[in-house]
Amino acid sequence: MLIHPQFDPVAVSLGPLSVHWYGLMYLVAFLQFWWLGRYRIMHHAQISQAGWTVQQLDDLLFYGVLGVIIGGRLGQVLFYEPGHYLTQPLEILAVWRGGMSFHGGFLGVLLAMMLYGRKNGRNWLEITDFIAPLVPLGLAAGRIGNFINGELWGRPADPSLPWAMVFPWVDHVPRHPSQIYQAGLEGLLLFIVLWMYSSHRRPRGAVSGVFLIGYGVLRWVAEYFRSPDAGIFGLSYTVSMGQWLSLPMIAVGIIFVIVANRQRS
Structure with missing residues (x-):
């Protein structure tokens, strides 16, 4: 049984x-976004053929940072x-203490991407x-x-679990x-799935749909190991706030994938 180091x-x-x-x-998260974006522009033909440039990536990152921070905090x-x-x-302004909602940040980024697309004449799903x-x-860096x-911290675990951890406070x-x-799960595994899936040409909206489905499902699974938050809808032992918020992501993701593949056919 491990004890949290209390960094x-x-x-x-x-x-x-x-x-x-x-x-x-968060700095690591934004830097890896920029580095991976540059890699996709330089090494994925379908990305460069779509007209994406490093300058546009820089602008996207600026919009994304604002969406993540403002949306994530307001979501929390x-x-x-x-x-x-x-x-x-x-305390709303004290973001350095932690307390950022993924779902709020996600909505903030979607809004930021809509604004970017409107300003630069790009389709939202393309972005x-x-x-x-x-x-x-x-x-993953945020987690x-x-x-x-x-x-x-997580739910109580069997003491015999080798990586079970005590959070003394x-x-x-x-x-x-x-x-x-x-x-x-939501970090490394989802990255591998999306990176491999997007390495081939896909119909518009398909990659976005797989992201929504993948994150929603993996977050749903992870919530069974995490102490649930009560949130504004109350607390259920079997369905947590994070799971409620993931349901519409999964539903919309399925719709995106179906519509994208119908358009291709």
């Missing part, structure tokens, strides 16, 4: 300036902890198909940040390190 949330301190691990993980406030932030509104394979490893912060019950599970 110092501050990675580097330079006088009055403190750099938090959680913030560094509205979906998961409305009561807390209603009494402590200034989401391009960025979908660039996202999962960034999600590692959750682990370092010691937040979003919660209790002395061995738990699943669900942050690591999510980094592996």
Whole structure:
């Protein structure tokens, strides 16, 4: 049975300036997005033939950063902890402490991509198909940040499980390190699936659909190992807030894949 190392949330301190691990993980996420995007532009013929350039990637990253941070924070406030932030509104700005909702960030990015597409005359699904394979490893980095912060711990686990972990500030019950599970499922596994799937020419909307289905299903599975959040819809032991929010992603993803393949045929 393992014990969480209880990392110092501050990675580097330079006088009055403190750099938090959680913030560094977001920096890693944005950098890998940029690097993988450059790779796709330079090595995938269908991407370069669609007219994507590194300059456009830079612009996309700017829009995406705003969507992730604003949407992710507002999603945490509205979906998961409305009561807390209603009494402590200034804490909404304290993003370095953690507390970012994937589903909120996802909606923020979708809106940002719509604005980018309208400004640059690109189809929205063309944009989401391009960025979908660039996202999962960034999600993995965020989950590692959750682990370092010691937040979003898992449900109680069998003490005989070799990697069961005690989070001492919660209790002395061995738990699943669900942050690591999510980094592996929604991060690494989803990245491998999407990268391989998008390496061949696909009809418009298909890659986006596979992302939605893949994330929704893997998040649904991971939620059974994570201590569920009550959220604004209340708490059910069998269906958590994260699972409720994943259901429409799966449904829309299936529709995208069906429509995309019908158009190709």
